[in-house]
Amino acid sequence: MSQAGQGTAPLAQQDERVKQISPLRKALIRPELGAIVGTVAVFAFFLVFASGSGMFNAQGVLNWSTVSAQFMIIAVGACMLMIAGEFDLSVGSMIGFAGMSIAILSVTLGWPVWSAILVTFALCIALGALNGYIVVRTGLPSFIVTLAFLFILRGFTIFFPQMIERKTIIGGIDTAAEGDWLAPLFGGKIGEPVFLWLADQGLIDVYTRGTQAGRPIVDGIPMLIVWALGLMLFAHVVLTRTRFGNWIFASGGDAQAARYVGVPVSRVKILMFMFTAFCATVFATCQVMEFGSAGADRGLLKEFEAIIAVVIGGALLTGGYGSVIGAALGALIFGVVQQGLFFAGVESSLFRVFLGVILLSAVILNTYVRRIITGER
């Protein structure tokens, strides 16, 4: 192909109708714009209305960071899957199911906690693969297939503990997890020496009474937050910088066109269902390690919260377009608003109103931005 175009090379001219785009505009026009604007707005709002409430001291920051990190873990999974062109409505049920599985295996059956965790991960990822396999093989909308799993998994999550223990909440996981080598990876904290030092310097408050007297109020970063940031970084790099990431975009953008050039679309989609299940299980494991118990109603409605965060983050519901960073910011907005209204002393039912308004405005802005980027009409 080296000789093509010889002698006619300078034929192409810049089309005079293509306007030059200023660097500032180019920097602004990105899929995450809605989420970035939303994040700034939310922080500005609470800095004004809740700055005196302790929302921005160490404990307050830890509080909303933890809640945001929970949203972030499932939003990252949902984001990758949505870009690959599919939904998973069974995420919430999967969270309940995974937590209950760990509880039953470790507390009721007395397995070591690490083996309960590993078996639960294997089980849930296999269920994710089953979800994906059914979607890919039948060609049914993933909406329907995973809606079925929403009920199937939730049903089992209520049925098993009731049959075995005659209750729907199983506790005692914290005692079972003592001395376990794997549990701290989900329930532990890192950076304790740094926080002790900060407390010594008087930068973090210390407890003045009780058994913990002298300890800093915040004594480390929960592994939950580490998982959230790690998963976000991993997913972002895979999506934007690798060959597999290109296949994810292609599978969601136009599966037929992708198949035609040799992209293994079915494999990509099934792997994304497995990744979503993995994220849900990480969420569940962190949660049972933190609470020390598993409940049959855990994770209710989480699938929608994940999808909302992803959509605020600029992803297209029909697939092929989106950003992990955007989804993570969407999750941050979620967490900050939910906890911030509490700090600001606002009636907590208004959380839903606020969320609806943010969702709608972010999506309208995102739709506008996307039209500019992709030339959609």
Place this chain on the structure above:
Amino acid sequence: MSSFDHNPIVEMKDIVKHFGPVVALNGVSFDVRPGEVHCLLGDNGAGKSTFIKTMSGVHKPTSGEILFEGRPMQFDSPRDAMEAGIATVYQDLAMIPLMSVTRNFWMGREPVRRVGPFRFMDFRHANEVTMEEMRKMGINLRSPDQAVGTLSGGERQTVAIARAVYFGAKVLILDEPTSALGVRQTANVLSTIDKVRKAGIAVVFITHNVRHALAVGDRFTVLNRGKTLGTAQRGQISPEELQDMMAGGQELAELESSLGGTV
């Protein structure tokens, strides 16, 4: 360079294709040589689509022989045909509008760069090659990050053609690349076809527009109701004759006179 110095790269002899009781192709013979544009003309339903799908490995012929580079060919899938060097650019199935030009160009064949144990997509190389290949085809992209959706229909066809050529197509099958385009866009695509021919690639150009065919074609084969009505060399046939052959002559002649001869 005359294309007749070469032997045909693809030769199809007496191809018959049945779909159940329907006879889609009833003994079609066709060949194309490196460095020539062989136009396949026919009205809607003439069997053009079935014919190119047979050539590109989507359908297996019911009977008949296909030779590729002189040897009988057996393709089980379009992917096999692509690996061998037969690339098809379909009118609509070529590009993903939401993705950037670079991502589309390299889709399925992304270049990778190793960093320690990790393998990343080599965007610098991919962007450079994309810009260069598009420039050769006469399109200056604003940026390789530009989404394909922002390109015009003709430019999208050109990206698809440039992609096929860059990845080593020896035979390029173009399925009605000009049918949905405006005048200026059509001229651009036709000039791209001309460049591809000059690079020594065999081009099969499917169209139902006689003027587009005559603008770039070296040879013309007309399909009608699943049969070839014959092959003509450039200069041996007039536009009117081609048009008549395509549409079955008499009826159209009457229609045309009532429309003032502009069809």
